[in-house]
Every structure is written in structure tokens, then in C-alpha cells.
Amino acid sequence: MKILQDLKENVFKVIEHYMPLEEFELWLYSSDELINLMNEDVVLEVFAFNYRQSDAGYQFRKAIFKFFKEDEFLLWKVKANLRDLITNNNNRDRILYDFYYLGYDGYYFLTSIGYYMYHIEDVEYSGNDLKAVLGELRHNCEKLLSEIEKQELDKPGFRLEDYRSEEKQEYEIPVVTHKWWNFWK
Structure with a gap:
């Protein structure tokens, strides 16, 4: 209903x-x-x-x-907060803080958005343009919101922990050059 x-x-x-x-x-x-x-x-x-x-x-x-299910609330919260960041509402600092700490709770894809609280703080020291930083934040929020909504449509029962970034994450496998068990040589 x-x-x-x-x-x-x-x-x-x-x-x-x-x-x-x-x-x-x-x-x-x-x-x-x-x-x-x-x-x-x-x-x-x-x-x-x-x-x-x-x-x-x-x-x-x-x-x-x-x-209510916590998963439903968290999905709603992240989407609503992303929309607020896109429209540049007054609660930007609280949202960035929340995203930063949600990243440490296993939602790693939110950490990069949360880090913008430091980018914004550092604007006056680094000489970066605040409008450019906020524009980049808005772009990243639009992209993340779009990806989440697309995956939500594609997968019934989608939960935020099911989110997978569309960008290929390329990790280099570290090459072992010195084997620890050969320390005596």
C-alpha cells in the first residue's frame, strides 16, 4: 500500500x-x-x-x-544524502562526516565521498578553488547515486552492501622478491 x-x-x-x-x-x-x-x-x-x-x-x-529493516533505512539514507549533496543543501558537513564513518563500517565506496570534508577544510591552505572541489563532489555523488539506483533496479532486494562499483578496481598483486624463510642467507 x-x-x-x-x-x-x-x-x-x-x-x-x-x-x-x-x-x-x-x-x-x-x-x-x-x-x-x-x-x-x-x-x-x-x-x-x-x-x-x-x-x-x-x-x-x-x-x-x-x-523497519536497517538495510532499507541505510539505503534510503545514503540515497537521500547523496541527493542533498548534489543539490548543495546546508547539511553537507554532517553528511560527509557520516559517509566517512560509514566507510569504516564496511561501506568503503562512501569513504571517498566522506574524504571531501578534508578537501573542503584544506581549500584555504592548499589554494584550491572551493567551487571546483564542490563541483567534483557533486559529480562523484551523481555518479554514485546513478550506480546505486541502477543496481537497485537490476537486482530485486538490493541492499547497500550488495553495491559494486562499475569502475574496474585494478589491484596489483605484490611480487615477493625476498622470501621471509630465507632470512639467514
């Missing part, structure tokens, strides 16, 4: 701070379709949630996120 997909999208937006919790609550209570789906656990939980508590954002994530 489209309304459940909209609910998931809006939950992800709240978790990733694209939508304020208050706006989500207004959207929720204005949806007649969701009111008719109270037999769904996630729908019942979002209607029963206390949006007025002091740490509502944290509690919302804790209570609602368990109804």
Missing part, C-alpha cells in the same frame, strides 16, 4: 532529521487512510506514541525503528 510506504518514508525522514517530529505528527493525524489501518503494528505504535515527551526524538527512533 502506498500509504504504508509514505509512512516508512516519513519515519526515515524524522530519524534522519529531514522532517521535524511535529510535522510528522500533523501529517499522521491528518491521514484518514492510516487511521483505517490500525490493525498494522507500526501504525498503532505511531498513533500511540507520546510526541510531547522531553526526549521524543530519541524515543521515537527507539520505539518505531524496530518495525
Whole structure:
């Protein structure tokens, strides 16, 4: 159902701070379709949630996120963040920081995007042109987003860890010139 997909999208937006919790609550209570789906656990939980508590954002994530797959959220997050980097929204530094650390969590293809936080910091010291660095970042984000979306279409059930770069990764196999077991010679 489209309304459940909209609910998931809006939950992800709240978790990733694209939508304020208050706006989500207004959207929720204005949806007649969701009111008719109270037999769904996630729908019942979002209607029963206390949006007025002091740490509502944290509690919302804790209570609602368990109804969704982390893989789905991560794929949505990376695609949404890439789109934001392409359009040059105000949350660039946070996204680059996230991508840098996601690279260390096994999503190595995001590390090169995350490294742009250092390229941007070094602009004033290196004499590089900020517009050129941001243009290169935008180009790399467009390319990565395009590759992810293509692979998502080609492979049903695609997860972010299934991503494979279209560029050939050429690694040189190191040539052993000195065998360690011959150290006494």
C-alpha cells in the first residue's frame, strides 16, 4: 500500500532529521487512510506514541525503528544524502562526516565521498578553488547515486552492501622478491 510506504518514508525522514517530529505528527493525524489501518503494528505504535515527551526524538527512533529493516533505512539514507549533496543543501558537513564513518563500517565506496570534508577544510591552505572541489563532489555523488539506483533496479532486494562499483578496481598483486624463510642467507 502506498500509504504504508509514505509512512516508512516519513519515519526515515524524522530519524534522519529531514522532517521535524511535529510535522510528522500533523501529517499522521491528518491521514484518514492510516487511521483505517490500525490493525498494522507500526501504525498503532505511531498513533500511540507520546510526541510531547522531553526526549521524543530519541524515543521515537527507539520505539518505531524496530518495525523497519536497517538495510532499507541505510539505503534510503545514503540515497537521500547523496541527493542533498548534489543539490548543495546546508547539511553537507554532517553528511560527509557520516559517509566517512560509514566507510569504516564496511561501506568503503562512501569513504571517498566522506574524504571531501578534508578537501573542503584544506581549500584555504592548499589554494584550491572551493567551487571546483564542490563541483567534483557533486559529480562523484551523481555518479554514485546513478550506480546505486541502477543496481537497485537490476537486482530485486538490493541492499547497500550488495553495491559494486562499475569502475574496474585494478589491484596489483605484490611480487615477493625476498622470501621471509630465507632470512639467514
